[in-house]
């Protein structure tokens with residue numbers, strides 16, 4: 001990347017934009033709500049089951065001015081979801097300040113592995129064993145969404161639930177490729193431990209982005 005661009009990306013005034021799309025939030029608390037998704041490239045957390053590995057290499061996604069991203073996004077929806085990749089690899093203050101000026105609701109999908117920056121109406125924290133969330137994001141998360149791939153993830157889920165604030169809503173979401181095996185285990189677990197709720201990737205059943 002050219003040095004001038006790198007400086008702007010480092011400040012969060014430009015972001016490596018992978019894709020953006022208007023769809024229905026498929027997961028978690030806001031499931032079923034129309035929202036405009038902005039997917040920012042770059043992630044080094046390395047989940048082997050990640051469903052957007054194409055996002056990982058930030059260099060493959062063009063640095064884009066956040067003002068342009070916001071001007072476009074506001075045409076589609078009052079609710080904006082910033083996801084990735086791992087959006088917190090970048091300074092989220094410039095883009096979220098602009099979105100807030102437009103009076104939009106701003107949600108983030110994050111592993112929480114990097115410093116929490118930006119202004120958020122809703123934080124979905126999906127922690128990963130390889131790179132744990134920061135203290136700050138545990139305190140501010142509105143929902144905790146633990147992906148269940150195998151039995152150890154139930155232990156991990158409880159360990160993560162012990163770290164979040166008392167208002168945080170707790171979800172278990174099956175890892176997509178393991179859904180047939182894991183869904184009955186999650187159902188059983190949630191009935192025995194009703195502080196948890198089930199989250200499914202409903203957009204994949206609806207065949208929408």
Ligand SMILES: C[S@@+](CC[C@H](N)C(=O)[O-])C[C@H]1O[C@@H](n2cnc3c(N)ncnc32)[C@H](O)[C@@H]1O
Nearest residue numbers: 049050051084085086109110111126174175176
């Ligand atoms: C692709 S990630 C991007 C945001 C951020 N890096 C994170 O992991 O939260 C968006 C959401 O999809 C979840 N996810 C990714 N791959 C998945 C899979 N194969 N099955 C179920 N959920 C998955 C993540 O845990 C996260 O909640």
Ligand SMILES: Nc1nc2[nH]cc(C(=O)O)c2c(=O)[nH]1
Nearest residue numbers: 024025026027083109203209
């Ligand atoms: N419809 C839809 N809902 C989603 N919720 C979280 C997603 C993500 O990849 O962050 C996602 C996504 O990719 N599509």
Ligand code: SF4
Nearest residue numbers: 043045046047050085
């Ligand atoms: S943290 Fe998110 S984007 Fe990164 S590898 Fe894991 S699921 Fe994929």
Ligand SMILES: [Mg+2]
Nearest residue numbers: 051052083209
């Ligand atoms: Mg997704």
